[in-house]
Amino acid sequence: MNFEKLNVWKESVTLSSQVYIYFAQCRDFGFKDQITRSSLSVPSNISEGMVRESDKEKCHYINIALGSCAELRTQIYVGLNINYIDDTQAQIWVKHTKYIAAMLIGLRKSIRGNMNTLKHSSHKALQRSIKRS
Numbered sequence: 001m002n003f004e005k006l007n008v009w010k011e012s013v014t015l016s017s018q019v020y021i022y023f024a025q026c027r028d029f030g031f032k033d034q035i036t037r038s039s040l041s042v043p044s045n046i047s048e049g050m051v052r053e054s055d056k057e058k059c060h061y062i063n064i065a066l067g068s069c070a071e072l073r074t075q076i077y078v079g080l081n082i083n084y085i086d087d088t089q090a091q092i093w094v095k096h097t098k099y100i101a102a103m104l105i106g107l108r109k110s111i112r113g114n115m116n117t118l119k120h121s122s123h124k125a126l127q128r129s130i131k132r133s
Helices: 006-022 027-050 057-080 086-130
Strands: none
Touching: 006 027, 006 057, 006 086, 027 057, 057 086
16 A cells, blocks of 8 residues: 555644644754654654555554554643643644544554455355365
8 A cells, every 4th residue: 555645644744744843943852852753653654554564564553653643642732831832733733643543543443454354255265165175
């Protein structure tokens, strides 16, 4: 699957780019590094997972992207509490992370659905071959 066509990948690239631009002048290297890394981890893990061969591996990387999305949301709340992020921007980003997380869950369900369909069809094919024997 071409990850560049996935809306969830596009949305997460947009959010990561916004975070990088917003914190470009931030002098708190520790916070800046952490929030930009978690924001970049979301689209990076989506792309890495979608080029994997097995659906199990794809789901593994989608789960990592989900974790990074939750980590980013937490850092947004911390940034808000320590006055690094204004309230309006924080609300926009929190909403965006929730939207991305919902899309990731949908993608994971879709991949798992493919896994179950393949298992079911393989099982039926095996049963047919046993009956023929």
